[in-house]
Amino acid sequence: MGLLIRGGEVVTGSGRHRADVWCAGETIEQVAPGLEAPPGAEVIEAAGKLVFPGFIDPHVHAYLPLKNVTAKSDYAACTRAALLGGTTCIMDFAGSGAEADLDEAWAVWTAQAEGKASCDYSWHLTLTHFDETIRRQLEEYVTRGLRSVKIYLAYKPALAMSDDDLVAVLSFAAAHDLVVMAHCENADLIPALQQKLLAAGRTGPEWHGASRPPLVEAEGVCRFLTFAAATGAKVYVVHLSSAEALSMADRFRDKLEHLWIETMIHYLMLDASYTERADFEGAKWVLSPPLRDTTDQAALWAALADGRIDTLGTDHCPFDFDGQKTMGRDDFTQIPNGIGGVEERMALAYTAGVVGGRLSAERLVAVAAENPAKIFGLWGRKGGVAPGFDADLVVWNPEARRTISATTQALDTDYNPYEGVAVQGAPELVTVRGQIMVRGGQFVGTPGTGRLVL
Numbered sequence: 001m002g003l004l005i006r007g008g009e010v011v012t013g014s015g016r017h018r019a020d021v022w023c024a025g026e027t028i029e030q031v032a033p034g035l036e037a038p039p040g041a042e043v044i045e046a047a048g049k050l051v052f053p054g055f056i057d058p059h060v061h062a063y064l065p066l067k068n069v070t071a072k073s074d075y076a077a078c079t080r081a082a083l084l085g086g087t088t089c090i091m092d093f094a095g096s097g098a099e100a101d102l103d104e105a106w107a108v109w110t111a112q113a114e115g116k117a118s119c120d121y122s123w124h125l126t127l128t129h130f131d132e133t134i135r136r137q138l139e140e141y142v143t144r145g146l147r148s149v150k151i152y153l154a155y156k157p158a159l160a161m162s163d164d165d166l167v168a169v170l171s172f173a174a175a176h177d178l179v180v181m182a183h184c185e186n187a188d189l190i191p192a193l194q195q196k197l198l199a200a201g202r203t204g205p206e207w208h209g210a211s212r213p214p215l216v217e218a219e220g221v222c223r224f225l226t227f228a229a230a231t232g233a234k235v236y237v238v239h240l241s242s243a244e245a246l247s248m249a250d251r252f253r254d255k256l257e258h259l260w261i262e263t264m265i266h267y268l269m270l271d272a273s274y275t276e277r278a279d280f281e282g283a284k285w286v287l288s289p290p291l292r293d294t295t296d297q298a299a300l301w302a303a304l305a306d307g308r309i310d311t312l313g314t315d316h317c318p319f320d321f322d323g324q325k326t327m328g329r330d331d332f333t334q335i336p337n338g339i340g341g342v343e344e345r346m347a348l349a350y351t352a353g354v355v356g357g358r359l360s361a362e363r364l365v366a367v368a369a370e371n372p373a374k375i376f377g378l379w380g381r382k383g384g385v386a387p388g389f390d391a392d393l394v395v396w397n398p399e400a401r402r403t404i405s406a407t408t409q410a411l412d413t414d415y416n417p418y419e420g421v422a423v424q425g426a427p428e429l430v431t432v433r434g435q436i437m438v439r440g441g442q443f444v445g446t447p448g449t450g451r452l453v454l
Helices: 075-084 102-113 132-144 163-176 189-199 205-211 214-231 243-250 265-269 272-276 281-285 294-306 345-355 361-375
Strands: 003-012 015-024 027-032 042-045 050-053 055-057 087-094 120-126 148-152 179-183 234-237 259-264 311-313 393-403 422-432 435-439
Touching: 003 361, 003 393, 015 050, 015 361, 050 361, 055 345, 055 361, 075 087, 075 422, 075 435, 087 102, 087 422, 102 120, 102 132, 132 163, 148 163, 163 179, 163 214, 163 234, 179 214, 189 205, 189 214, 205 272, 205 281, 214 234, 214 243, 243 259, 243 294, 259 265, 259 294, 265 294, 265 311, 265 345, 272 281, 294 361, 311 345, 311 361, 345 361, 345 393, 345 422
Parallel strands: 003 042, 003 050, 055 087, 087 120, 120 148, 148 179, 179 234, 234 259, 259 311
Antiparallel strands: 003 015, 015 027, 050 393, 393 422, 422 435
């Protein structure tokens, strides 16, 4: 039958123009003014609305089993929430570090996602070490289309990668055109600082940030990028949180041909004062790297606008407060790290960024759709509004207003980290490969129709 979105303003990373968008089957066929719908086609009137490409979240934990707790998320709930927020493709991390090898990780994540995801999804493979088995398996996944791997320089001994393995991974990636993503914090400084604080009786969530200060993140960035410069690998710093770490990354821009920086919506919207809330409530906002100061927020917004930060994600990893965050009531190191955000990201970014005058709508599309697609090999299918691309589209009402609340969120977690925040702008219609998944702010799609895209 086809779908015609008529009369809206199409926004891309390079401009905006009034145009109709004709979708046949799963792809966009035409983008031009004055298109006519053939008989039987569905027509969406979008006058006064913005037409965005489906947004991509490059950093999501749709499923994450940890040593003592599992994140309050699965593919069914996470992808439904993503769609309600205007995100049509998520990028998860296959592997928690506990699996025997990459094949087991791939199988576990396949079982979690197939038939359950409602939007499309892609994976970064998680590596904790490098040996001949990993080399052989990686070579096979590269032939299947894998474009990226994730490593940790923190969380010793479970996840942190040794220097020898770091060299090996980066060298392999340089030879096989892989992007290496890294969590950049010093794995030895963090436990030392944690134990010093605990020994002094500083056990509450307000001390989490002091155990992972910006210098710990900046050192991790320096180490990662030093090794990258020596090996020639393409590299991506995940969830950069501080001005100090950003300044460190800037020192390497003339040394690396391919360096990308990611930040998260929570670093732009929340600050360290949230973790200082009384009666252990601050545990709700414990995540790593920690929330920073308002001066760090200003630096991140500026870098997102001027191009030094390339992508905007969520690190979506929600937990309940009761029964999960409260595991660390007497020891902040035992508080599960992470918050949700896959539903709220775009409304928050549009409100604080576009309405707030910090970002243009075009730049928002670049950091939340185009750049993730280009960096991770999905460009030409995802991230754009042009003929030949998947018909992943968001009709956005720039005047819609609501207040974020746990009582109205899609997830079943017992709190929302953005509770009470007023936002402007919302997706009225969301499509995935031409299929309408959200209409009038309600999920109307067929659950489980999402596909793995590499």
